[in-house]
Amino acid sequence: MRVLRNAGLAFGALVVGSVLFCAVFAELLMPHDPFAQDLTRRLLPPFWMEGHDPAHLLGTDQLGRDYLSRLILGARISMLIGVTAVIVSGLIGITIGVIGGFFGGRVDDVVMFIITTRLAIPLILVALAVVSLVGSSLTVVVLTLGLLLWDRFAVVARTTTMQVRTLDYVSAAWAAGCSRAWILGREVLPNILSPLAVVATLEMALAILLEAVLSFLGLGVPPPLPSWGLMISEGKEYMFFDPWVIFVPGITLFVLVMGINLLGDGLRDMVGASQVR
Amino acid sequence: MLSFLFRRTALAVLVAVTVLTFAFVLTRLAGDLAIVIAGPEARAEDVEAIRRAYGLDRPVVIQFFDWAWRAATGDFGESFFFRERVSTLIWQRLPVTLTLGVVGIGIALVVAIPLGIIAALRENTWIDRAVGLVAMVGQALPSFWLALLLMLFFGLQLGWLPISGTGSWEHYVMPGIVLSFSAIPALMRLTRAGMIDAMSSDYIRTARAKGLSRSSIVLKHALRNAAMPVVSISAVQLGFMLGGSIVIETVFALHGIGFLAWESISKNDFPTVQAVVLLFAVIYIVLTLIADVANAVLDPRLRAS
Numbered sequence: 001m002r003v004l005r006n007a008g009l010a011f012g013a014l015v016v017g018s019v020l021f022c023a024v025f026a027e028l029l030m031p032h033d034p035f036a037q038d039l040t041r042r043l044l045p046p047f048w049m050e051g052h053d054p055a056h057l058l059g060t061d062q063l064g065r066d067y068l069s070r071l072i073l074g075a076r077i078s079m080l081i082g083v084t085a086v087i088v089s090g091l092i093g094i095t096i097g098v099i100g101g102f103f104g105g106r107v108d109d110v111v112m113f114i115i116t117t118r119l120a121i122p123l124i125l126v127a128l129a130v131v132s133l134v135g136s137s138l139t140v141v142v143l144t145l146g147l148l149l150w151d152r153f154a155v156v157a158r159t160t161t162m163q164v165r166t167l168d169y170v171s172a173a174w175a176a177g178c179s180r181a182w183i184l185g186r187e188v189l190p191n192i193l194s195p196l197a198v199v200a201t202l203e204m205a206l207a208i209l210l211e212a213v214l215s216f217l218g219l220g221v222p223p224p225l226p227s228w229g230l231m232i233s234e235g236k237e238y239m240f241f242d243p244w245v246i247f248v249p250g251i252t253l254f255v256l257v258m259g260i261n262l263l264g265d266g267l268r269d270m271v272g273a274s275q276v277r
Numbered sequence: 278m279l280s281f282l283f284r285r286t287a288l289a290v291l292v293a294v295t296v297l298t299f300a301f302v303l304t305r306l307a308g309d310l311a312i313v314i315a316g317p318e319a320r321a322e323d324v325e326a327i328r329r330a331y332g333l334d335r336p337v338v339i340q341f342f343d344w345a346w347r348a349a350t351g352d353f354g355e356s357f358f359f360r361e362r363v364s365t366l367i368w369q370r371l372p373v374t375l376t377l378g379v380v381g382i383g384i385a386l387v388v389a390i391p392l393g394i395i396a397a398l399r400e401n402t403w404i405d406r407a408v409g410l411v412a413m414v415g416q417a418l419p420s421f422w423l424a425l426l427l428m429l430f431f432g433l434q435l436g437w438l439p440i441s442g443t444g445s446w447e448h449y450v451m452p453g454i455v456l457s458f459s460a461i462p463a464l465m466r467l468t469r470a471g472m473i474d475a476m477s478s479d480y481i482r483t484a485r486a487k488g489l490s491r492s493s494i495v496l497k498h499a500l501r502n503a504a505m506p507v508v509s510i511s512a513v514q515l516g517f518m519l520g521g522s523i524v525i526e527t528v529f530a531l532h533g534i535g536f537l538a539w540e541s542i543s544k545n546d547f548p549t550v551q552a553v554v555l556l557f558a559v560i561y562i563v564l565t566l567i568a569d570v571a572n573a574v575l576d577p578r579l580r581a582s
Contacts, residue, residue, distance in 0.1 A: 116288065117295045120565075122520035122557040125538055126303065129550050132542045133306045209419055213524055216421045217539065232422055243429055250422040258417035265413070 009266025015259025022075040030069040031057070035224055038064035043242050058248055061231070062238055067245075070226035071252060077227045078208045078256060081142055085207035086200050088146025093153025094196060100154070101161025102184060111158065118151045124213060131219045141220050145207045156199050160192040167191075194271035201264030205257045212253055228253045281573055289566045296558040297348060301341050303554065304547040313545050314357055344551075353552035358544040363552045366537060373443055373533030374522050380449050381456030382515045389461045390507065393468025394500065400473055408469070412462035420521065424455045424528040441530035452529045459521055460514040467510055471503030478502075505575055509568035516561030 022029055038060070045052045046059040046067070053059075058067040100111025130144045164170060165188065173187050212229030214220030221227040223234075228249040235245030304310070311328035312319075319327075328334045332343070347354065353363035396408035431451060432440035438447050475481060476499050484494045519534075526535035534553060541549035 113288070113291065113295075117292045117299075120292050120296055120558045120561050121299060122554060122561070124523055125520060125542075125554055125557060128523070128539070128542050129303055129554070130306060132545070133304070205417070212419055213421060216419075217524065217527060219542070229419075229421075232419075232425070236425060239425060239429060240433060246422065246425050246429075250419065250426070253419055253422065254417055257419075258413065261413055261417055 006266070008262040009270075012259045012262030012264075012266060015255055016263055019075045019256050019259070020079055022072045023079040024076075026073050026076050030066075030072050031055075032066035032069045034065060034069040034073045034226055036065060040064065043238060043245070045242070046244055046248065049244065059244065061245065062234060067248060070231060071228070071249060074226045074228045074231065074249065074252075075256075077138070077221055077225060078211065078253070080138070081145065081211040081221075082204040082208045082260075084142045085145040085149060085211075086204045088143065089148075089150040089203055089207075090153050090196070090200060092147070093150030093199075094157045096150070097154035097157025097159075098161050098184065098188065098192075101158040102165060102188060104162070108158075111154070115151055115154050115158075118148075118154075121148075123148055124210065127210065127214060128217060128219050131214060136219055136222045138221055138225070141211055141214060145210055149203050149207055149210075152199050152203060153196065156195050157192060160195050161188055164188050164191050194267075198264050198268045198271070201260050201267060205260040205264070208253070208260070209257055278573070282570060285566060285569055285573075289562050293559055293562055296562075297345055297555060298341075300551045300554045300558075301344060304551055305337070310547060314547075348552070348555060353555075354548040356541070356546050356549045358541065358546040358549070363548050366549065367534065367552060367556060370532060370534050370537050373531055374519060374526070374535060376449060377452055377456060377522055377526070377531060377533060378515055378519050380453035381518050382460060382511055384453050384457035385460040385464055385514070386507075386511060388457065389464035390468050390504075393465045393507075394472055394495065396465070396469045397472030397476065397503075398495065405469075408465065412465050415458045416462045418458060420455050420459060421524050421528050423458060424451070424525060427451045427455065428528075443531055448529070448531065452525045452531055455525050455528075456518050456522065459518055460511065463514060464507060464511060467507050468503060471506055472499055475499040475502045505572065509572050512564045512568040513561075516557075516564045519560055520557050 032055075041053070041056075041060055041064045042062055044056050044060040044064075047054075047057050049059075056066050056068065058071060061067055061070065096111055096114060100108040127144050127148060131140055134140050134144075170183060170187050173183050178187075211220055211227065212232070215227040215229030216233040218233065221230060223230060231249040232246050232253075235242075235249070239246045311324050311331070311333050314331070315324045315327050332340060335343075344354075351364055353367075355361065356363050356366060359366055392408050392411065396405045399405050428440045428451065431438045438450050439445075440451075442448055472495075476495075481494060481499055484498050489498075522533060523535035523538050525531070526533050527539045530536070534556065537549065538553040540546070541553065
């Protein structure tokens with residue numbers, strides 16, 4: 001079992017590592033200009049199919065743009081969205097959760113109310129509406145997702161802070177006359193970080209999936225940027241004759257999200273953060 | 278119990294009022310609504326006429342209370358795009374979405390509960406790991422992509438199921454399957470955890486000591502206790518799923534509330550967007566309220582907190 005677990009963790013790390021590598025070094029890795037159109041060479045099939053062009057390993061899209069290059073640049077969009085949305089939502093959620101868990105009482109009631117309200121707000125619908133009203137751009141998508149996805153951070157930060165608050169070393173710090181800020185920053189926060197790291201992987205996977213959903217529905221990252229969700233959306237019209245156009249970006253999206261989740265699962269076992277699901 | 282019921286309902290109402298405010302503020306994000314409604318080619322006097330016609334020339338606070346009061350009584354005004362009462366539109370489309378939601382949660386329960394039980398009974402074997410892997414795959418599959426794959430395979434390749442539209446029960450099979458994927462992982466893990474807990478408890482040891490058959494122990498004693506949280510979480514999941522129906526209804530062209538939401542968002546039809554946001558939120562609030570109250574009835578320990 002342990003071997004299997006470690007295999008999952010290794011696979012996750014490998015996937016996330018390679019996508020991150022593509023995201024950072026996209027310019028060096030892309031064989032072609034991902035925006036260059038060639039209408040005479042539209043929808044060329046990928047390398048495993050009849051009639052492919054060795055110059056375009058994964059074929060070309062409906063405008064003759066190199067699919068592999070677009071996929072590589074798409075990795076940058078997904079990682080950018082995933083990481084930034086997690087930072088924004090982490091800051092919001094951890095602040096709210098720690099305040100509720102640490103102070104308890106009326107303050108905690110308010111925090112619980114805020115979390116409950118957030119959960120009642122339909123996520124995809126509101127994200128779509130905001131992007132549609134404010135105008136679609138990478139920044140808008142990232143901020144919208146960050147401002148919506150903090151609920152699990154808050155829930156976990158609140159519960160773990162409550163547990164930590166009553167432990168002996170916190171009581172000892174109080175007794176030693178430490179300030180409230182010191183106790184929050186030096187005693188509580190470092191000791192709730194490992195479960196929060198697991199939450200970060202879950203939220204990153206969710207943010208990447210949601211960006212793909214928004215882009216698929218045409219209200220995410222604007223074209224011609226090659227978001228994987230947008231690539232699936234553009235390929236949708238051609239999928240009945242050339243199904244590979246939706247297979248390729250779909251599989252990369254699926255494998256990346258799976259990799260992040262496996263990484264999170266491995267992390268959970270390593271740090272023993274069973275309270276996160 | 279009465280005090281719990283009162284506090285829990287008060288919380289639900291408070292959350293609903295907050296979401297009501299949120300739905301109003303949301304549509305003001307665009308800036309001047311009259312300009313958005315009038316469109317890019319409109320002249321200044323057209324914009325002015327629209328502003329007066331929709332009451333947008335009044336102070337925002339008045340607009341809010343007027344809208345909120347009507348919304349609370351179920352009157353969401355007239356849709357800009359469909360030229361019909363928003364409430365009429367919603368009543369027309371609601372059955373489709375509710376059918377989809379019920380089919381989705383039904384499939385999810387039928388798949389998740391047996392798998393969860395099997396994983397729990399074979400804890401830490403390869404079967405358990407395989408079930409865990411299924412949950413993980415389910416979580417990582419992009420719903421819209423899965424929908425397209427099913428369309429290609431069952432719709433085009435095998436020709437078993439229609440790929441879009443609402444005519445018959447067959448139209449709900451693929452969307453229901455896709456929707457169920459969003460709930461299966463959570464429900465399965467919960468069933469598994471609950472069953473593992475129950476199987477190691479004293480009452481199961483007693484049942485074993487009495488010499489009851491294995492199936493009777495698992496199904497009658499353990500499952501009954503493990504099922505409680507599953508039932509309450511599935512109510513919550515149903516709420517989430519209805520919110521997720523927007524993607525699936527758009528892909529399969531199912532004309533339910535999700536599709537209506539998508540149309541109204543892309544057409545800047547604010548009254549409809551507000552109403553749908555509120556509707557999904559209220560459904561979620563009511564479902565969680567029911568789940569919490571049901572749990573409190575079944576388990577007195579929960580009432581205290």
